[in-house]
Amino acid sequence: MDIRKIEKSLKNCPCGREHRCDVRSAEIAPGITSKTGEILIQNGFPKNILLVADENTLKAGQGLEESLARSGFKVKKLIYKNLRRADMEQVEEVEGACEDVEGILSVGTGSLNDICRLAAFRQNKEFAVFATAPSMDGFTSNSAPITKNNFKFSYPAVQPSVIIADTRILAAAPAELKSAGFGDMIGKYIGLVDWKIARLLIDEYYCERVAELSRRAVEKIVAIAPKVTAEDEESAGAVMEALVMTGLCMGFAQSVRPASGAEHVVSHFWEVKKLQAGLDSDFHGKKVGVATVLLNRIYREAARIEDIEPREEKTDWQEIQDIYGPGLKEDVMKANTPATVTQGISPGDLKKNWGEIRRIINDGLPSDEELSAMMNAAGAATKPSEVDVSPELTELGLKYSAFMRRRLTLLRLRPMLNF
Numbered sequence: 001m002d003i004r005k006i007e008k009s010l011k012n013c014p015c016g017r018e019h020r021c022d023v024r025s026a027e028i029a030p031g032i033t034s035k036t037g038e039i040l041i042q043n044g045f046p047k048n049i050l051l052v053a054d055e056n057t058l059k060a061g062q063g064l065e066e067s068l069a070r071s072g073f074k075v076k077k078l079i080y081k082n083l084r085r086a087d088m089e090q091v092e093e094v095e096g097a098c099e100d101v102e103g104i105l106s107v108g109t110g111s112l113n114d115i116c117r118l119a120a121f122r123q124n125k126e127f128a129v130f131a132t133a134p135s136m137d138g139f140t141s142n143s144a145p146i147t148k149n150n151f152k153f154s155y156p157a158v159q160p161s162v163i164i165a166d167t168r169i170l171a172a173a174p175a176e177l178k179s180a181g182f183g184d185m186i187g188k189y190i191g192l193v194d195w196k197i198a199r200l201l202i203d204e205y206y207c208e209r210v211a212e213l214s215r216r217a218v219e220k221i222v223a224i225a226p227k228v229t230a231e232d233e234e235s236a237g238a239v240m241e242a243l244v245m246t247g248l249c250m251g252f253a254q255s256v257r258p259a260s261g262a263e264h265v266v267s268h269f270w271e272v273k274k275l276q277a278g279l280d281s282d283f284h285g286k287k288v289g290v291a292t293v294l295l296n297r298i299y300r301e302a303a304r305i306e307d308i309e310p311r312e313e314k315t316d317w318q319e320i321q322d323i324y325g326p327g328l329k330e331d332v333m334k335a336n337t338p339a340t341v342t343q344g345i346s347p348g349d350l351k352k353n354w355g356e357i358r359r360i361i362n363d364g365l366p367s368d369e370e371l372s373a374m375m376n377a378a379g380a381a382t383k384p385s386e387v388d389v390s391p392e393l394t395e396l397g398l399k400y401s402a403f404m405r406r407r408l409t410l411l412r413l414r415p416m417l418n419f
Helices: 003-009 032-042 055-060 064-070 088-097 110-123 167-172 175-186 188-202 208-223 233-253 262-276 284-303 317-324 329-335 347-364 368-377 391-404 410-417
Strands: 025-029 048-054 074-080 103-108 126-131 143-148 151-156 162-166
Touching: 003 233, 025 032, 025 233, 032 064, 032 126, 032 162, 048 055, 048 064, 048 088, 048 110, 055 074, 055 103, 064 074, 074 088, 088 110, 088 143, 103 110, 110 126, 110 143, 110 151, 143 262, 151 262, 162 167, 162 233, 167 233, 175 188, 175 208, 175 233, 175 284, 175 368, 188 208, 188 262, 188 284, 188 347, 188 410, 208 233, 262 284, 262 391, 262 410, 284 347, 284 368, 284 391, 284 410, 317 329, 317 391, 329 391, 347 410, 391 410
Parallel strands: 025 162, 048 074, 048 103, 103 126, 126 162
Antiparallel strands: 143 151
């Protein structure tokens, strides 16, 4: 994957910003596990490292440790049994373990990557990823969604210097993880629509070139939906490239907007409420895919309304605090202080711009039937029950999740639009 070529294509961007990323290399190819040490050295990665994995990902990366040893790496290891959740407690464990090393190598995906990228950021260490499944789009992200006191928040973090993905390993990953990666990618439909709406209403920074890169990545993965769960190296590599691309887009924009909208926030809401009840959640991408199906329907239904009579937002903050409850309500209030993201948006603004909002939705989202066909072809979950989310929690997420972030989305505008 030629990252420098992608970076060059964004030079002198009309948006006025300089687009750059800290990823030196993303190597996605068959049989490159044995070349891991060599690739890291070629890209200037330090030889005194902490390897962070769990038992499953370390087993999947068979041959990795031998490659590092052949290349003269001094490896300290932190191995979890089965890490499914990125908690601040684990971030601090990684920080403590990396004091006497120069770099951190995360072997795995999702939560393992997130705890390492934040620890690397806080301890000023180099960071690299050896991917074991194409299950989410955060490989190249410069932020890390971490749970602290049951509240999930995205913290500024570092992009990896190097990403290595052996397509043989990716192809052999469990079908459920590959479908989760597809679900995470499909969420970009909602995210890009929300980003355009935010630009329209509050003049939020937006870059069409970066958005187009993210959009193309989605189209690429949709085109191979029927092959996503197959043990096929070519399709596994294509999915991985698409996931890496949307992560790069977040770095180019210095924002999660090219890859994350209301669908991610709904997923995070479901997760924190389940944590509050002492329950674990399903895979991130799986939940994002389900949330995308729900929101696609809601957004499409809204776009069918030709004329609206918006109202002033009258938020019952006590009700919201009661819904989030102990341990969560404090963070929600922080996210909406000193002012909510809707401050300054009048009913008149919404009415005046409603035609353009409808156009953004209609141009940016697939039909519900098209989306369902994509998801089914990729073996991805489409119903809340498939990710163990109850009807009650589903509705709570759709009504209250938007208050978790200071981020304008169509779902956040729903109370004002009265639909």
